[in-house]
Amino acid sequence: MSLLELNNVSKTYENGDAVLKNIAFSLEKKECVGLVGESGCGKSTLARCILQLASIDEGEILFNGMALQNKNERNLRPYRRNIQMVMQNPAISLNPKLKIRESLLDPYYQYGAQADLRHFQYANEADFAKQLMGAVELPIALADRYPHELSGGQKQRITIARAISLEPALIILDEPTSSLDILSQASILKLLNGLREQLELSYLFISHDLSAVNAMSQKILVMKEGSIMDRFSREELFFENRHSYTKELISLYQ
Amino acid sequence: MELSVSKFNKPTYKTIGLLILLGTTAAVAAYAFLVLKYDPSFVNLNERLLPMSLEHPLGTDHLGRDVLTRILLGSQLTVGYGLLALLAAVAIGVPCGILAGFKGGFLDRFFMRIADAFQSFPDTIVAIVLSGLLGPGIDNLLIAIVMVKWVNYARLVRSIVSSERHKDYITMAKINGLSSWRIMSKHLFPHIIGHVLVLASLDLGKIILLISSLSYIGLGSQPPAPEWGAMLNDARPYFQSVPSLMVFPGLAIVFVVLLTNLLGDYLRDKFDVKKELSS
Known part of the structure; x- marks a missing residue:
């Protein structure tokens, strides 16, 4: 059984624009699937649908074989801790009024008591925070600062630490490096790769940057105007039988 | 740069002003607790309209009551009822605003139309009409004030919450499994508290003025309660002969309203609530 399976997922906005058309793919445990496409092709909407932040009109989204669609917030709560997300802009995914530690x-405050973690072994809250900061290679002293006192790369590391804190099965990475400078981008990708192996995570890596997706993923999906145009494994990226749109994207990055 | 100079000096002057006022308040409170010996409503016609003396620092009124005693004990009524009305307005307005802003949809429209209805009348008119309908008295005046003031808090909080609730950190809190209640209390409340404190401290002055002015025209506190507005009303016939009877309660009102406004300015600087620049 796949960890995540999407069957014929479609979504149409109220104004009649079809934003997702018959999306189908599966994602296995410990696998990273890359989803690439230009801005506005529906990548982020797909992420929001998987997280049930937006509803779908047709199809089904199965997580460990259980359908997620049409569940209300209360019934979704057990799944929430298993599907986490890292967003594009770390500056607005941390509450500016709360200290980093808060x-x-x-997630720990929400699920801490019932969390049965394999990797993180902690005696108390402070110890847990220290381990999380350590996992993303940040000094614990930063935990008592406010978000505006940290750099973009540091903030993104914090959001990654928050996403891994409950050792979820799946993390959706929605353009996690696009708002960072080139050096931070490389170190964040390296960190994500390391964490995936260490914590046995699965990623759905969403990006418009084909080179970043290629560096991270075993499987790559190319999306255009709400449909998946092409799918292939990492080794097949430069094969002759690639879709013309994929070739266009490749030529942009060469 | 001129801007930076004024930026650094301004709060300091305000802080000094605030400290002086707070010091005076503390001294007055100490006097009230330690020295005060007269009954504020004890009528003694042998000692009516006495001038200032050591026995009666601010003289006596037309019924021989010590004016200083009445002003100091009157602060309990004027400021105390002002605070009570303010707290009630905040306690009703803030939860309504959070709910309307966070849930949106029907709840939002429902609360905001009620708010619109309340806002379509000027504060003073509603207060006068309501206390006219319910009958004069401080309790009815308070009800009238709460009814007109809660709307401001509901609107303020709603506008902050509805601009914050679409931000990514709220989405992340949902993804992290936080309940609506926890999102509101943990993530949204810190954004609201500063704005509400500033509005509340500025409103306190207005509420005190409203209580005093309605008591002055006979709709608030009733004699012999030593409320400042009512004292002004009592002293009206003696304005020509003993003007100090009107001056001191009037000064007390000015002093307290000034204090609350300075406090409001200070909090606004402290919480860095954006000012609407006139330029």
Whole structure:
């Protein structure tokens, strides 16, 4: 059984624009699937649908074989801790009025008592925060600062630490490096790759940057105007039988 | 740069002003607790309209009551009822605003149309009409004030919450499994508290003025309660002969309203609530 399976997922906005058309793919445990496409092709909407932040009109989204669609917030709560997300802009995914520690431990406060973690072994809250900061290679001293006192790369590391804190099965990475400078981008990708192996995570890596997707993923999906145009494994990227749109994207990055 | 100079000096002057006022308040409170010996409503016609003396620092009124005693004990009524009305307005307005802003949809429209209805009348008119309908008295005046003031808090909080609730950190809190209640209390409340404190401290002055002015025209506190507005009303016939009877309660009102406004300015600087620049 696949960890995540989407069957014929479609979504149409109220004004009649079809934003997702018959999306189908599966994602296995410990796998990273890359989803690439230009801005506005529906990548982020797909992420929001998987997280049930937006509803779908047709199809089904199965997580460990259980359908997620049409569940209300209360019934979704057990799944929430298993599907986490890292967003594009770390500056607005941390509450500016709360200290880093408060934001970082949000999932812990919610699920801490019932969390049965394999990797993180902690005696108390402070110890847990220290381990999380350590996992993303940040000094614990930063935990008592406010988000505006940190750099973009540091903030993104905090959001990653928050996403991994409950050792979820799946993390959706929605353009996690696009708002960072080139050096931070490389180190964040390296960190994400390391964490995936260490914590046995699965990623759905969404990006418009084909080179970043290629560096991270075993499987790559190319999306255009709400449909998946092409799908292939990493090794097949430069094969002759690639879709013309994929070739166009490749030529942009060469 | 001129801007930076004024930026650094302004709060300091305000802080000094605030400290002086707070010091005076503390001294007055100490006097009230330690020295005060007269009954504020004890009528003694042998000692009516006495001038200032050591026995009666601010003289006596037309019924021989010590004016200083009445002003100091009157602060309990004027400021105390002002605070009570303010707290009630905040306690009703803030939860309504959070709910309307966060849930949106029907709830939002429902609360905001009620708010619109309340806002379509000027504060003073509603207060006068309501206390006219319910009958004069401080309790009815308070009800009238709460009814007109809660709307401001509901609107303020709603506008902050509805601009914050679409931000990514709220989405992340949902993804992290936080309940609506926890999102509101943990993530949204810190954004609201500063704005509400500033509005509340500025409103306190207005509420005190409203209580005093309605008591002055006979719709608030009733004699012999030593409320400042009512004292002004009592002193009206003696304005020509003993003007100090009107001056001191009037000064007390000015002093307290000034204090609350300075406090409001200070909080606004402290919480860095954006000012609407006139330029």
